[in-house]
Amino acid sequence: RLPPEVVSEALEVFEFSNFFGEFLGGQEHAAGFGKLAWREYTDALLSPQCCLFHSLHVALVRMLFVDLPASSEQPFLGRPLNALTWPELLRQYLRMVQIEQQHEGLEDLSDRMRMDEFCRALETEVYEDINVEVRLGILTLNIQLALDTQAMRVHVDRLCETAAAVQSEKRVECAGLMREAKDVKAEAPDHAHRDGARDGDDDDG
Numbered sequence: 343r344l345p346p347e348v349v350s351e352a353l354e355v356f357e358f359s360n361f362f363g364e365f366l367g368g369q370e371h372a373a374g375f376g377k378l379a380w381r382e383y384t385d386a387l388l389s390p391q392c393c394l395f396h397s398l399h400v401a402l403v404r405m406l407f408v409d410l411p412a413s414s415e416q417p418f419l420g421r422p423l424n425a426l427t428w429p430e431l432l433r434q435y436l437r438m439v440q441i442e443q444q445h446e447g448l449e450d451l452s453d454r455m456r457m458d459e460f461c462r463a464l465e466t467e468v469y470e471d472i473n474v475e476v477r478l479g480i481l482t483l484n485i486q487l488a489l490d491t492q493a494m495r496v497h498v499d500r501l502c503e504t505a506a507a508v509q510s511e512k513r514v515e516c517a518g519l520m521r522e523a524k525d526v527k528a529e530a531p532d533h534a535h536r537d538g539a540r541d542g543d544d545d546d547g
Contacts, residue, residue, distance in 0.1 A: 343384070343388075344384050344387065344388070344474075345474070345475065347475065348474060348475050348478050351475075351478040351479065351482050352383075352384070352387060352478060354482060354485075355387075355398075355478065355481055355482060355485065356378075356380065356383050358485050359378070359383075359394070359398060360377045360378065362494075362497075363377055365497050366398065366401040366402070367401070387474060387478070388474065390470060391470070392469065392470050392477070395469075395477055395481055396425040396428070396469075398481060398484075398485075399428045399429075399432065399481065399484060400423055400424060400425065400428050402484045402485065402487075402488040403423060403428045403431050403432050403435070403484070404423055405488045405491045405493050405494065406432075406435050406484075406487055406488060406491060407431065407435070408491070408493065409491040409492050409493065429464045429469050430464070430465075432464060432480070432484060433460075433461050433464040433465055435487075436457055436460060436461050436464075436483075437457075437461055439457070439487070440452050440457040440458075440461070443457075455483060456479060456483070459476070459479075460476070460479065460480045460483060463476050463480070464480070
C-alpha cells in the first residue's frame, strides 16, 4: 500500500503515464507500458524491480537528451540507454540544469526542485534501494523537464489540433441537426393547415 505522503505525486505520475503512455511507449528504447488500473499501478510502484519507473525514465531521459542543442536524433550511439544507464545520464542532466540555474541566480529554484538531494541519491545509491518517496520525486521532476521538450510540445500541439478538429466536426453536426429540427418544426404547422383545409372541404361536400 502506498504511504499517504506520496499519494499526491503518485496520482500525478498515474495520470501522466496513462495519458502519454502510448506516445512514450512508441519512443525508441522504451519498454512497453500503457494504461493501468490504479491497483496495478500502485503494485508496480512498490515493486522491488521498479520496472514501471525504469520504463518511464528511459523514455523521458531519451527525450531530454534528444532535445539538447548539440544532440542528434541518435544521442546514445555507443552509449546504451537502458535500466542500468539512465540514472547516471539523468544525474548528469540534472547537474547541468542546476549549473544553468546557478548562473541565472535561480538557486532557490534548484532547492525547490530538490536537485542536490536527487542527484546525490542517483549517484550514491542503487536505484532499487531508493525509497519510494524519493523515487517518485525524481520521476515527477523528470516528467516536468520532459514536458518542456520539443517532442512533447509537438505531441501536445497535435493532441490539441485533433481535439479542435473533433469539436469543429461536432459543432457542424450539431448545427445540421438543429437546422433539420427547425425545418421539421416549420413544416408541421403547414401540414396541419393543409389537413385542416381538406377536412373543411370534406365537410362542405
